[in-house]
Amino acid sequence: MAQTLHRKRRNSKPPSKAWRTVVAVFLGAVIIGVGAFLAFTFFSKGEPTTPTSPPPPPPVTETVQADMEAETLAPRRIPRGLTTEEALDEALYSALARLGAPKNSLRIRKSGKIEGLDRDLIEIRAEISTAFPMSMANHQVQSSWREAGGDIIDCVENRLGRQVTIQAGFGGITTRRVVLSRQQKEPLSGKVCLIIDDFGALPLREVRGFLSLKIPYTASVMPSEEFTDEVYSALVDADIEMIVHMPMEPEGYPRVDPGEGAIFVSLPPREIKKRIESSIAKLPRAVGMNNHMGSKATADKPTMAAVAEALETTGLFFIDSRTSVYTVAEEEVRKRGIPVTSQDGNIDVSDDSTAIAKKLLELALASREREGGMLIVGHARPNTLIAINRVLPTLEKWGIEFISASEMLAYRNRED
Known part of the structure; x- marks a missing residue:
């Protein structure tokens, strides 16, 4: 029986031209369907299902959004109103007071314009109590400013560590220059x-x-x-x-x-x-x-x-x-x-x-x-x-x- 079947397969005629056409059309339809499915999956709103696709980006928080805007907007602008600046200044003055430099002892003056904006750059000079290491004072000021929502743009220490200049602002823009130096008097109690x-x-x-x-x-x-x-x-x-x-x-x-x-x-x-x-x-x-x-x-x-x-x-x-x-x-x-x-x-x-x-x-x-x-x-x-x-x-x-x-x-x- 097996030999009979073998002979029939060996002696069978090749597929007709019409049959080959049907098979080709069917395979083409399958390929097109698979391609359409993959394209739909890739461009749909859901997460990619293929293992090699990159993970979705993390959610954009308000802080990240603010950072992105600060980097891409030209020209960059300070947010309208004084609420942000007032909160930052309050945090700064509070930190300086804790370091032995209350607001009434500060030297505050205008120091030119903020680059690209018609706003004054404010310089604040504070004499820090000798009870505090300058590195600690620097950390205290920077931490307070950041916690209030601001940015530290730059910081330079000079005069053998006896003076620190901090460029502070928000949105990537320097709005305050804070100069810390040593007090020449007894620490404030x-x-x-x-x-x-x-x-x-x-x-x-x-x-x-x-x-x-x-x-x-x-x-x-x-x-x-x-x-x-x-x-x-x-x-x-x-x-x-x-x-x-x-x-x-x-x-x-x-x-x-x-x-x-x-x-x-x-x-x-x-x-x-x-x-x-x-x-x-x-x-x-x-x-x-x-x-x-x-x-x-x-x-x-x-x-x-x-x-x-x-x-x-x-x-x-x-x-x-x-x-x-x-x-x-x-x-x-x-x-x-x-x-x-x-x-x-x-x-x-x-x-x-x-x-x-x-x-x-x-x-x-x-x-x-x-x-x-x-x-x-x-x-x-x-x-x-x-x-x-x-x-x-x-x-x-x-x-x-x-x-x-x-x-x-x-x-x-x-x-x-």
């Missing part, structure tokens, strides 16, 4: 008040290191905690200034409990006065008070009016911890003629010593540009103590002066 909250919440063995801090500070003691008595006695022996850390109702109550003897908005004025007097009696060496929690209480006018009335005859000052953006505490206490102020920043929102040290440096530097200094709050925790001790030598070198809360109140309320 900033005043910092450091309040350490929550004494009494932890046993003395965990917070004993605060007793030997080499700077003036104020301890804020919770009046009714488990370890209040032993910590209070140790603070008295160490002659450290104290204030009452008065528990007050937070927005999250009862899920968040402010502690025993707290002030609640539902309490009548007589009960509020009773609780304040009881707390003060437990800490007779206290010279002032600030609020523990209290985001709800300090935003309630009747409650804070009752607190102020209770404080009126005690001789204590009050510091608003600003746990609410809606606080009326300072306003209500001031009405009674009681010395009052507010905190300016918290150094230990996270319990990480490196983050705490960085925040303390930032806030302490800011005291150079604040006429009333900076009132900074930390908490009586081991990592906060580690961070404070780590940065104190640097802060001393920068000319930062630490004062107590009572001294800060007197400083802020001084007569000009």
Whole structure:
């Protein structure tokens, strides 16, 4: 059977001309169809499906778009309005103030025109405190300018590292020439008040290191905690200034409990006065008070009016911890003629010593540009103590002066 079939194939006639034509047409149609499919795939909006095709470009962000426009537009133009320039200048002046060169000490002048534009190029000369290495000052200025959205076009260091010239701008255009040089006078000092909250919440063995801090500070003691008595006695022996850390109702109550003897908005004025007097009696060496929690209480006018009335005859000052953006505490206490102020920043929102040290440096530097200094709050925790001790030598070198809360109140309320 196999041999018969073989003979039939060998003796079969070649395909006719018509059949060859049909096959050629069919193959041509297949080739055209495949080509059309590949072309459609390549030019469609979807991503390429072939392995050798390049990946799609990354999305164009606003920053990338701005950079692209700065490189391609001719002539290049500064965006209309002063918003961008004002933000950049504010960042620059703030950075210079932290370096010991407040705005009123700067030499600012026009220095020709911006190339290709009918706008003035501004030169700013600043004398930097000798407490800062010039490389650090250079980094601080450049970082602040960039973080505000600007560009650093060029930077030249000369005079053996005693002067740095920074060409700064935005959109690739130089709009400011910043010249940093050394001060010939003593570093500008900033005043910092450091309040350490929550004494009494932890046993003395965990917070004993605060007793030997080499700077003036104020301890804020919770009046009714488990370890209040032993910590209070140790603070008295160490002659450290104290204030009452008065528990007050937070927005999250009862899920968040402010502690025993707290002030609640539902309490009548007589009960509020009773609780304040009881707390003060437990800490007779206290010279002032600030609020523990209290985001709800300090935003309630009747409650804070009752607190102020209770404080009126005690001789204590009050510091608003600003746990609410809606606080009326300072306003209500001031009405009674009681010395009052507010905190300016918290150094230990996270319990990480490196983050705490960085925040303390930032806030302490800011005291150079604040006429009333900076009132900074930390908490009586081991990592906060580690961070404070780590940065104190640097802060001393920068000319930062630490004062107590009572001294800060007197400083802020001084007569000009």
